[in-house]
Amino acid sequence: QVQLQESGPGLVKPSGTLSLTCAVSGGSISNNNWWSWVRQPPGKGLEWIAEILHSGNTNYNPSLKSRVTISVDRSKNQFSLKLSSVTAADTAVYYCARLEVATLRYYFDYWGQGILVTVSS
Amino acid sequence: DIVMTQTPLSLSVTPGQPASISCKSSQSLLHSDGKTYLYWYLQKPGQPPQLLIYEVSNRFSGVPDRFSGSGSGTDFTLKISRVEAEDVGVYYCMQSLQLRTFSQGTKVEIK
Numbered sequence: 001q002v003q004l005q006e007s008g009p010g011l012v013k014p015s016g017t018l019s020l021t022c023a024v025s026g027g028s029i030s031n032n033n034w035w036s037w038v039r040q041p042p043g044k045g046l047e048w049i050a051e052i053l054h055s056g057n058t059n060y061n062p063s064l065k066s067r068v069t070i071s072v073d074r075s076k077n078q079f080s081l082k083l084s085s086v087t088a089a090d091t092a093v094y095y096c097a098r099l100e101v102a103t104l105r106y107y108f109d110y111w112g113q114g115i116l117v118t119v120s121s
Numbered sequence: 122d123i124v125m126t127q128t129p130l131s132l133s134v135t136p137g138q139p140a141s142i143s144c145k146s147s148q149s150l151l152h153s154d155g156k157t158y159l160y161w162y163l164q165k166p167g168q169p170p171q172l173l174i175y176e177v178s179n180r181f182s183g184v185p186d187r188f189s190g191s192g193s194g195t196d197f198t199l200k201i202s203r204v205e206a207e208d209v210g211v212y213y214c215m216q217s218l219q220l221r222t223f224s225q226g227t228k229v230e231i232k
């Protein structure tokens with residue numbers, strides 16, 4: 001059973017950089033699935049942010065691309081998100097998730113529990 | 122970018138009664154491989170989303186058969202044949218034809 005766990009600061013100052021890590025257990029990050037970040041502002045809907053393959057191939061949400069970097073560390077079986085120049089609008093619960101691609105399904109089947117990140121001075 | 126639009130935005134249902142949610146995409150989700158990359162998720166209060174339906178009409182592992190999906194091209198529907206108390210939450214459709222986009226969601230509550 002694959003499990004994902006987000007970690008990182010729960011408070012980030014405006015104009016700063018949000019940095020989160022997702023640890024993957026119960027499976028290898030080096031299989032042929034994509035590893036993703038999805039966020040949810042309080043009381044609002046889901047927004048896909050970015051995804052990465054173990055090889056380092058990436059895809060980004062065009063609306064966030066200029067501020068987002070996603071990376072993978074195969075040795076630690078984890079992947080990370082950096083979001084720069086944050087504002088209050090970036091306050092959200094950030095989820096990491098696995099996008100099942102190995103069977104060509106392209107759905108999110110495993111999710112972390114989410115981490116609330118607040119942007120405030 | 123593909124835009125996903127759901128209706129209604131909220132739904133109040135009596136237990137045992139059916140419910141239906143509509144999802145429309147701004148362009149066809151049919152791929153040249155013959156698959157349609159439309160999915161349905163349920164987010165229960167305080168939890169991450171969980172997959173219900175993939176590729177329009179296929180129930181994910183463990184999903185009760187009271188949930189069903191249908192549609193094609195740009196118009197899709199999720200139906201719950203008999204709503205139960207555990208079905209409360211927000212339902213989202215998502216497309217994976219071009220990257221990933223979620224709809225704004227439909228909040229389902231019990232009367």
